[in-house]
Amino acid sequence: MTEHRDDGISVYGAVHLGYLAVQSRRLADWERFSALAIGMHTDRLDADTLRLRLDDRACRFLIRRGPAEDVTALGWHVDDHTTFDRILARVSDRGVPIQEGTAEESALRGVERLWRFPGPKGLATEIFTTPLSAGEPLRMLSSGWVTGEAGLGHVAITSREPEAMHAYYRTLFDSRLSDFIDENISGLRMKIRFLRVNERHHSIAIANIRGIRIDPVRTRVQHVNIQSATLEDMLAAYGRVTDLGFRMAWSVGQHTNDRELSFYxxxxxxxxxxxxxxxxxxxxELDAAWTATTYRGISIWGHHTVAESPLDKLAQLRTAAARLRSPEITVPELTGSVGR
Incomplete structure (x- = not known):
């Protein structure tokens, strides 16, 4: 592959996870889940569209009717037009196709303008510079969510090509490695790498099964993280999820690396x-002296699996077997020699 020279200026710290686009047929369930269980502000725009808010931004989650039942795009807020142009140049100079979003797409996402290009595992990468504020106050059960300079939260993705995915975000956003975690989950030896692009400990987590190239997760994204403003808010959401009959995956616990208390x-x-x-x-100050560490185990305490059935295990095996027939999307132009 031809080597391209960038200008050597890092965009680290100027990029923040802004929104997620989701495709689902279960909009009524999403409305109940987001508003009544998690406690987010939830707007039903029409019969086919939900928009979820966490703060004054018009959109943090866009859920549109469709068959995927998955996250389809990650939207990244870029601080200024100079940095925006620098990122677009990194993409276009390497021959990756770039598409401008339509006015309708931009309006639905609550941004003035966006550009889209391919991302790992078929997740579209969308970047924008100007988010729009909502014209009405928040209506939600939670007292608040932590966004700001840290962005929306983080996404975790399982991959058969973790080095290529890591290289993609390093090339695009100058991501930095926060740390690794080694863990045994349901008998599978997992290695997870955590990448930061701003003050949040990680905006991207990439998990792979050590020793074998399989991916047991049906969805492109394994999980999405959002951060409660208070411990009381987090625990109240846990109680509502349970009381309303939504499925709990992992009980409350505390992570080894970023020390976050959470449930899944x-x-x-x-x-x-x-x-x-x-x-x-x-x-x-922490960033200047940061050294990536490998932690043994995901949690200091808690995070126990909740009601995983034999059918769940069988579904994971079937998913892994089906994925063996096709290569994982890696966008090799943005992964250097690592891409396949």
């Missing part, structure tokens, strides 16, 4: 939502 529940589309509180913030 299953969204109506099948990927998990992690609701957390009080993770480590990588301040400039």
């Amino acid at each position: 529940c299953v969204t109506p589309s099948g990927f998990e939502l992690e609701v957390g509180w009080n993770p480590v913030v990588v301040t400039p």
Whole structure:
């Protein structure tokens, strides 16, 4: 592959996870889940569209009717037009196709303008510079969510090509490696790498099964994380999820690496939502002295699996077997020699 020279200026710190686009047929379940269980502001725009808010932004989750039952795009907020142009140049100079979003797509996402290009595992990457504020106050059960400079939260993705995915976000956003976790989950030896693009400990987590290239997760995204403003909010959401009959995946616990307290529940589309509180913030002082570490185990305490059935295990095996027939999407132009 031809080597391209960038200008050497890092965009680290100027990029923040802004929104997620989801496709689902279960809009009524999503409305009940987001508003009544998790406690997010939920707007039904029409029969085929939900928009979820966590703060003054017009959109943090866009859920549109469709068959995927999955996250389809990650939207990244870029601080300024100079950085935006720098990122687009990294993409276009490497021959990756770029598409401008339509006016309708931009309006639905609550941004003035967006550009879209391919991402790992078929997740579209969308970037924008100007988010729109909502014209009405928040109506939600939670007292608040932590966004701001840290962005929406994080996404975790299982991959058969973790090095290529890591290289994609390093090339695109100058991501930095926060740490690794080694863990045994349901008899599978997992290695998870955590990438940060701003003060949030990680905006992307990439998990792979060590020794064998399989992916047992049906959805492109394994889980999405959002951060409660208070411990009381997080625990109240846990209680509502249980009381309303939504499935809990992992009980309340505390992570080893970012020290976040959290629980994991299953969204109506099948990927998990992690609701957390009080993770480590990588301040400039911490960032300057940061050394990536490998932790043994995901949790200091808690995070016990909840009601995983033999049918769940069988579904994971079937998913892994089906994935063996086709290569994982890696966008090799943005992964250097690592891409396949």
